[in-house]
Amino acid sequence: MTNVAVHVEGQQPSLHIHVHEALASGATHTKGQQHPIKLYLVVWGWLFVLSTCSYLVDFFGIHGYLRPSLILLFMVLKAGLIVAVFMHMAWERLALAYAILLPPVLVLVFVAIMVFESDYTHLLRVIFFAPTA
Amino acid sequence: MAETALTNTATSITRPEGWRGIAADWSSDQRAFKNVSWGKAMMWIFLLSDTFIFSCFLLSYMTARMSTTVPWPNPSEVFALTIGDKKIPLILIAIMTFILISSSGTMAMAVNFGYRRDRAKTAALMLATAAFGATFVGMQAFEWTKLIMEGVRPWGNPWGAPQFGSCFFMITGFHGTHVTIGVIFLIAIARKVWRGDFDVERRGFFTSRKGYYEIVEITGLYWHFVDLVWVFIFAFFYLW
Numbered sequence: 001m002t003n004v005a006v007h008v009e010g011q012q013p014s015l016h017i018h019v020h021e022a023l024a025s026g027a028t029h030t031k032g033q034q035h036p037i038k039l040y041l042v043v044w045g046w047l048f049v050l051s052t053c054s055y056l057v058d059f060f061g062i063h064g065y066l067r068p069s070l071i072l073l074f075m076v077l078k079a080g081l082i083v084a085v086f087m088h089m090a091w092e093r094l095a096l097a098y099a100i101l102l103p104p105v106l107v108l109v110f111v112a113i114m115v116f117e118s119d120y121t122h123l124l125r126v127i128f129f130a131p132t133a
Numbered sequence: 134m135a136e137t138a139l140t141n142t143a144t145s146i147t148r149p150e151g152w153r154g155i156a157a158d159w160s161s162d163q164r165a166f167k168n169v170s171w172g173k174a175m176m177w178i179f180l181l182s183d184t185f186i187f188s189c190f191l192l193s194y195m196t197a198r199m200s201t202t203v204p205w206p207n208p209s210e211v212f213a214l215t216i217g218d219k220k221i222p223l224i225l226i227a228i229m230t231f232i233l234i235s236s237s238g239t240m241a242m243a244v245n246f247g248y249r250r251d252r253a254k255t256a257a258l259m260l261a262t263a264a265f266g267a268t269f270v271g272m273q274a275f276e277w278t279k280l281i282m283e284g285v286r287p288w289g290n291p292w293g294a295p296q297f298g299s300c301f302f303m304i305t306g307f308h309g310t311h312v313t314i315g316v317i318f319l320i321a322i323a324r325k326v327w328r329g330d331f332d333v334e335r336r337g338f339f340t341s342r343k344g345y346y347e348i349v350e351i352t353g354l355y356w357h358f359v360d361l362v363w364v365f366i367f368a369f370f371y372l373w
Contacts, residue, residue, distance in 0.1 A: 033350060034248055044238035051234060051367075055227045058209050058372050068373065075368035079361055086241045086357045088350070094151065095158035096166045100177050107188045114192050118199035125202045 033088050043085045050074045050081075176351045180358045183311075187362050190304050191369055197296040206292035208371050212276070226371050229272050230363065233312075236265030237360040240319075240353045247349035252326055255349060259323035262356060266316040273309045277302075304366055311359050322352045 054074040057067060084090040089097055148167060149157050159165050166174045198205050209222040216224065243258035280301070284291050287299040325331065325344060334343040 033244065035245065037242060037245060040238060040241040040245065043241075044234070047234045047237070048231065051227070051230050054368065054372060055223065055230070058223050061209075071368050071372045075364055078364045082237065082357055082361050082364065086237055086360075087354055093154065093158065093166065093168055095155050096169050096174065096177065098155055099165070100181055103181060104184050104188070107185070107192075110188070110192060111195070114196045115199065118196045121196075121200035122202065125200065129202070 033091065039085065043081050047078055047081060050078045054078075170347060172347060172351050173354070176354045180354065183358065183362075187304075187307070187365070190307060191365065194300040194304060194370065197300060198294070201294045201296060203294040205294050206290060206297045208373075211280070211292065212371060223371060225272060225276055226367065229269055229276075230367055232265050232269050232272070233360050233363050236262045236269070237357055239265065240356045244350045244353045247326065247346040250332065250346065252329060252332065255346075256323045256327035259319050259326065259349070259352070263316045263319040263323065266312050266319065266356075266359075270309055270312050270316070273305060273312075277305075301370070304370060308359070308362055308366060311362070315356050315359050318352055318355060322348055 051074075054071060057070045057074075062070065083101070089101070148154055158167055161167075164171075169177075212226050213220050213222045214224050215221075239258045240262045243255050243262060246254040246258060285298045285301070287302055289295040290298050326346075326349065328335075330337075331344050331346045331348070336343055
C-alpha cells in the first residue's frame, strides 16, 4: 500500500505541470459543455408547454385510459428534456449515460412486484375486512 | 493528485463509440468515466442513489393507494384554490411547477456563463435560481399550512384514505428539504463565483483545494434533479 502511495506522490509534480499548462491555455474550460443559450431557451419553452398540457389534463377533467396515458407521456417528455439537455446527458460518454440511466429503469421491476402485492392486499381486505352492515 | 482528475484529461484519447466504447471504458483497468471529472461522476452517482430514495417513496405511495379499500381523496379538489369567486383546481401546484421549471432554465444558463468565465452573469443567474427555489419552498409552506388547517394529518384526513396525509407529508416534505438544501448550495457557490474564487484559484476553506467553474455545472446537476423529481411527484401524486 505504502509503495503505491509513494509512487503516486512521485508523479505529482509532472501532473501538476500538465494541469497548469492546460489551465493556462484555457483548453479545459472552453471544452466544458458549451452550447448556445438559444438551446436552453427553446427547452425552457417546451417544458412550459408540456407542463401546461399536463395541467390541462386535470383542468378539463379527462378520464379513462386517456388520462394516465397523457400524464405519463408529458412526464416522460419533460424528464427526458431535463436530463438530456439541462443535465447535459446527451453529450456525455455512453459509459456514464448507461451507468446512470439504466439502474432507475430497473425500478420498474419493483413497481411490477408492488402492483401484484397491493392487488393481493386489496383482495384480502375486501374479503376479510369489508365493513359488515 | 486530487487535481489530476478534475480536468477533462482524456478528451484527447480516441476511444470507440457505442457499445464497444462502453465495454472499452468499463474494462480499461482505470477509471470507467473517461472524460468525466470525479466531482461530476460522484454527483451523478449521488443523484442515482437519491433517485432510488424517491422511487421508494413513490412506490410506497402507489402501494398504499392501490391496496386501500377506502376512496382516495381527489387531489384536484384538495389542492384547489378559490381565487376571486372561482374555484380553480390545482392552481397553486401548477404555479409551483412553472416556478421550478423557470429556476431550471436560469440554472442552465448560469452553467453556460460559468464556462465562459462571466462572473457577474453566472452569480446573478445562480441567485435568481435560488430566489425561485426559495419562492417554491414558501409556496409549499403555504400549502402545508392550508392542509393542516383543514385537518390533514399523517394518520387521517376529512376526505378519505388516511394514508393520503402520510404520503403527502413524506413525499413533498422530502422534496422540499432537497429544494432548501439546493438553495443553500446555490447561494454558497454563487458567493464563491461572485468573489472570483475560480478565477484566482483560491483554495476552499474546508477542503483547501482549488475550485473550478465546473462546480457550477455540478450544482446545476443537483438543482435539475430537484426539478426532475418534481416532474414525477406532479404526475403521480397531484395529477393521477
